Amino acid sequence: VNENSQTEEMVSEVKQLLELINDSPELEKALSSPILETDAKKKIIIEIFSNKVNSSLLNFLKLLADRQRIGILTSILDRFLEIYRENSNIALATVTSAVELTDEQKGLITKKIINIAGTEKLELVTKIDPSLIGGFVASVGSKVIDASLASQIKKLGLSLSK
Template sequence: MSTVSTEVLQPYASALMSLAQSSNLSEKFGEDIRSLLDLLQNSEDLRQFLANPLVKSDAKKTVIKQIAGEEMNPLMYNFLNLLVDKGRILFLEGIGQQYLAKLRELNQTVLGEVTSAVPLSDAQLQSVREKVQAMTSARNVEIETKIDPDLIGGVVIKVGSQVIDASLRGQLRRLGIRLSS
């Protein structure tokens, strides 16, 4: 585990989880974090703005207030302002991911990362969810999807350190290895 992870991400994520649990807001904070991570992943400008040390704290807080809107829990909003005050807002993505990992652990949920060549239908996602659940015997399964046209077809499913490569690219690679030996 990296130094940043142990010294910054873990303590802040743990503090946020403690706050969430003491206020019965674990799931609400999870929703807020997912929304924030979505925003950060879809806006390079926002990521750079928050990470820029030359941008004044007040400007960052103003943007966070606009992002938070009425939907975000006030405690989460205060936590974000604390990150700005402590110069840690640039770690928001990592802290958010750590928090979601803690939330999954709390709910006995596993994360299945599914990469496919094209978007999967609801039925296909449900099928993947059931396979992951059978594989791990977890109570719940959370699916995170990514699109990678290079796979040609099929899917790659990653659960923890386990990888199931059922992609056409993977099959072609395995066939190529067999033919060359």
């Protein structure tokens, strides 16, 4: 039970870390910079992350800086989450919609995707793309569900042109 809660805590921190890095292109650029010295990168890591992540994860980040691998941090963290999902039988679904989805809509879409994907656990990532006009596009693994207004208009245009 203790090991499982530690894993869940680590997963939560890794997700926060990825979000922080993805929200700050300057930070990612600084950590990947070949010009910035290792000590400077470690100082940045300590200043930004010391109160946000546990000591094990912080030490891992410093180790990556020492080994000059901190530039591929997002790839490493993404792979960690991928392995976690595989081991926990959690499917990752990406849903792109024209507007922000309500919690009720997310719940309905999650239920539909669980039925289609044949999985019990699902992690939902939402994105916004106004070019869809309306509806959504969901993808789980190699399966794609396109329920967007933009694709329906395109199909209608193709059928009218025949």
